[in-house]
Amino acid sequence: MADIQIYKKSPVEYELEKRRAKKSMQAQIIMFSLMIFLTLVSFTMVVAFNADILGFSKYFVIPILLLFAAVQVGLQLYYFMHMNEKGHGFAKLFMYTGMLLAFSMLLGYIVITWW
Amino acid sequence: MDLNKKFTPETWPANPERATLEAKNKFVGFWLFIAGEVILFSTLFGVYIALKDKGISGPEFSAQELYELPLVFVMTMLLLTSSLTSVFAMYHMKNYNFKKMQIWLSVTAFLGLGFLMLEVYEFAHYAQLGFTYNNSAFSSAFFTLVGTHGFHVAIGLVWITLLIFRNAKRGLNLYNATKYYTFSLYWHFIDVVWVFIFTVVYLMGVVG
Amino acid sequence: MSSVAQKRSFGATVWDWMTTVDHKKIGILYLLGGLFFFVLGGIEALIIRLQLLKPNNDLVSAGLFNELITMHGTTMIFLAAMPILFGLMNAIMPLQIGARDVAFPFINSLGLWMFIFGGIFLNLSWFFGQVPDAGWTSYTSLAITSEGHGIDFYAIGLQIAGGGTLMAGINFLVTIINMRAPGMTYMRMPLFTWTTFVASALILFAFPPLTIGLFMLTFDRLFGGNFFDHTMGGNTIIWEHIFWIFGHPEVYILILPAFGIFSEVFPIFARKRLFGYASMVFATVLIGFLGFMVWAHHMFTVGLGPTANAIFAVATMAIAVPTGVKIFNWLLTIWGGSIKVTVPMLYALGFIPSFVMGGVTGIMQGAAPLDYQLHDSYFIVAHFHYVIVGGVVLGIFSGMTLWWPKMFGVMLSETLGKWTFWFFFIGFHLTFLIQHWLGFWGMPRRVWTYMDGQGWNSANFISTIGAMLMGIGVIIFLINVIKSHVQKKPVPNDPWGDGRTLEWAIPSPPPFYNFAQTPLVRGLDSVWIEKQEGNESGLTPAEPVQDIHMPNGSIIPFLMTLGIFVAGFGAMYRLETSWGLPVLVLGLFFTFATMSARSLKDDLGFYVKKEQVLKDLKEKGGKI
Amino acid sequence: MKRLKNWRLFSLLAALTVFLAGCGQEELSTLLPAGQVGQDQFNLLLLSSAIMLLVIIVVVIIYLISLVRFRRSKVGEDHMPEQVEGSHTLELIWTTIPIILVLILAVPTVYYTYKLGDVTAMGAVDEDGNAENLVVDVTAKLYWWEFEYPDLGIVTAQELVVPMDEKVYFNLLAADVKHSFWIPAVGGKLDTNVENVNKFYLTFEKDSKNLKDGVFYGKCAELCGPSHALMDFKVKTMPRAEFDQWVVAMQATDGQMADADATDGEALFAQSCIGCHAVSGVGTTGAAGPNLATFGDRNRVAGYMDHTEESIKEWIKDTQKYKPGNTMPSFPQYSEAELDALAVYLMGLKVEE
């Protein structure tokens, strides 16, 4: 409980950690570009759909939109919110349970029971 | 825990946001809170999907006619970027660079503020057209879903402003590191919700 | 002179309780608050039963009757059963895992006050003469058209209390995740702790939908929303879905902790380890999970179509399997044991046949085509009182008598306890068994009266007599409490003699820091293990005696909730009075101000000095 | 085949216990089904009761044996039981057997769910374009029931009249708040929602003439306000031929005049009541008050009061006293003579002999 132990990192450790942080920073920037890209594609697709340029069907566009959204959310959770790091077991457990429940509730609510 | 304990980048722990038991509790508790929010927002999404385009609003107020994608696109970019800036801020927090962290958080706050203003503008615009909260079931559901998100953004802004000013003088310690960190989690979560809002509400609304 | 001193000390005591963040005191407040509402809800039940004593009775009017059933159901579920269980969880669960406190003492107290203010808000409706009257389910076509502010009291009151519940749930979860003593692995946790964990997870996932539902109800009624107004495109079935997406998990939030209590009681009084611990844990988790997949079994007659009905029917029936696992594990726990029939054990023994009877009627209702007949008939009333009273309430009584000495340092009288049990138990079966047949014979529920000549007279009469017996049982319980507290005999650490879990190794009541030294846990039923190995104290410390960090008390939770409470009135009277809006804003502003005060002020708690701990230890006889 | 046999055995067992405890009254008990739907549901009840009884018996036997054998007074104060951890075999058994039991119940459940939910034949027409099946549109209102026969051009209230031994299809809707349509002796209920029409069918296989009141009882099963308890209706079942006669008689009520002894009442009625109450059975749904064309044939006033002139007068004088929250105004201004005239007139409104 009380105070945490103050621990002074050795220069080597310190450097190592810095480098690691940098690396994960780089990964995050890449992921961010990916997110921007997905967003752009989503918006363009919809604009194109509306202008009837591509001739995609609605039933093609909507699943793609949802898929992109899901990917973006995964990136946010895993990279920006660090769910990929250690010590996030319970976070994963509850987030996944929550998402699973939300998904099945929405499914039940919209697909099988709604008229 | 001693609040005035000063750290150096060398002594600053690797995971400052959960270095003490209190911090760990907050950290876990906040994740659980977010898991609860997942259900909260999915309920709102369910309601919105069920009530989309329902009511007597007339054809000019259908999702397809109403929404304006350019505005939404700008809002999306603002919010996504603010997510990145808060990642920068956390990067500096881990490196015990208080000043840079504060700066990036201020940028985050400004981007968030921009988003919120645009949202207020959007709502006011719709209201002017006659699409108000009381207009139809669709309008109630729309404003409630998007408004709840906007409300979360507003709370986040107040929160981070308080944090920035409150700690400006005292600098980073293990007590407020958790607060900064949970804020960043919260902010990312807001972004997650927005991703679904622009997809399900706006893009899918325009697709029809 | 002395009276002044006394007065001041009385004020100081009140202040102490208002500002407390000690989980044991908060537990006691939850328990007492819950008991108060239980008696209130029970009195409402008695009036309901008296009205139905004979055909064409006119004890209460039609409108008042609807108010009574609504308030009875709402009070019992939200303000009696859940808070009493929270009381036990708060007081006992941290002890069971060897923690000094819960994870968020401040939020714990906030949750408590939100429950209390929410409960008061709801019940103030009686004084305003505008009482919720659309049933505890408040189906929206009726709830939207109901006149006066009755339903507003319901929506806002439950919103406040529900917020508190959500906080309590998160708090318990984090406590169990983070604050377990060394060696207390998940698979060594007592079952009451496990069920607290799962029930809290259910709270985390079930209450947000309720929040949204109540929000929409409030906005439809007070702020011009159109969610449920079908003339504006709204849809009342949305409410039914959302209510039951919350409502079905809710009933498992009630029953799982009760299951946990029984899983403690059987081993203690059969002197035998819980049979099939791992499968008990697994069944608990499974019940919790499945609980989210079956909500539409309350809506079989809504017209969702055969596919939905069939899927939800089968999903519902699946719950029989994990529940059966639990029942048989309990049976096998007492099988081959050495059963001592104390009062807690009596309740546990009464529970098994009663709950099974209620559970199997649940499965019958799960058969959708059969439910077309049973739904909204007295059969349903019989089913859920069999599981709630025969499961939850018996569990509550069992848990209260089991842990009363631990919480209050006072042993309840066994003799009076047995009287309570028999009156309550016999009255319970008398009241509700016959109601199954009333349902078969065509009696709908929620009827304020019935005509002569439909063959329902004698069954209703019997039912009412049973309720009276239950009332006598509860009165004896209250007498028991008062009597025992007047006599106040000191209680040893383990008054039952066969305690198995950590709470039985520390004084009754425990010191405010619980454990002088954090214990080391070496297995399931750790106190039992230590005692078997000859360690009379039942504890092996995991740390030397040292300073103990404890949180400061705070009045802020009370004030914060007060603000919301006031704002609630403002919202309600916004339309017809000029003061409504300012009061709403003022209340919310006040809450926000207290919130900021909390977050701006660093509250780091204080230390109990090592010397103090050692002194306490000596006073208590040297042992931990 | 084998399953069928077991099934019978179970049914017998369950039926026995249920019968021992009484079956209720023929006109409103679900235990004395008077139609195929009710019968199907009753069979399901028997099957499930049998399974549940079995479960209860098994549990109680284990329970009682352990209670008797393992009391501390019996095994001795110092006895230390063996600390058994569990048993995989036992666990397997008590997982498998309940699964089997549940499956036995699940199969007929799913079957009947689809069977009872099948309304595909509802809109069927023969070569001439006439509906093959009788369809009744039910509108539930605070606190009364309107029954329209869209294919026959007639409408009635409070008393549903249906032919026997054929499927009768129902369209259910609520006009104000949600109610639920339930005829316990004939079959399960279905809600009348405010925003959508629900459809189902029932079959009536017992002539209501032989019942105590000559009718089956119907109930509103969803809380709908203060008078929810009083929102009863009645059902008359009759052979097809009789029903056809009734329909013809209903269709002839258009513009019919009262007997000579009731003309005073008729005049009064035309003055203050006709705005809400039609006295002709020809028409469609949507009236503010119940259609009174068959009032004289009914056996209740306002759904639950005795069918006497006295009740009619009481009702008209103070409707809120008898059905709190209902939407008919009271007429306290009427003199005794006027009320008498109204009552006589109303009692004379008949289509049956």
Ligand code: HEA
């Ligand atoms: C603590 C509360 C609690 C509990 C534990 C339960 C448990 C169950 N409930 Fe109940 N229920 C309520 C509280 C509860 N219920 C309430 C309050 C309502 C009414 C709400 C309202 O409308 O106001 C309700 C209503 C309700 C309905 C809706 C009825 C209707 O309105 O039409 C249904 C339908 O399926 C149902 C089913 C079940 C089932 C299948 C279980 C199962 O969990 C039961 C499982 C247990 C057993 C089955 C017994 C033990 C098992 C064995 C011994 C193994 C062998 C058994 C078999 C093979 C069958 N319940």
Ligand code: HEA
């Ligand atoms: C936790 C939940 C819970 C509990 C414990 C109970 C307990 C009881 N309930 Fe229940 N009940 C519900 C939850 C609960 N109920 C719900 C959800 C509904 C549905 C509401 C709706 O339709 O919307 C319902 C509905 C309901 C009905 C149906 C109403 C209707 O449909 O018309 C009936 C009727 O018999 C009833 C009776 C009882 C009785 C006799 C008890 C007894 O067990 C009560 C025992 C307690 C006492 C008898 C207290 C006695 C105390 C004293 C006498 C104290 C005196 C001392 C002093 C004043 C100091 N309840």
Ligand code: CUA
């Ligand atoms: Cu209509 Cu109850």
Ligand SMILES: [Cu+2]
């Ligand atoms: Cu349920």
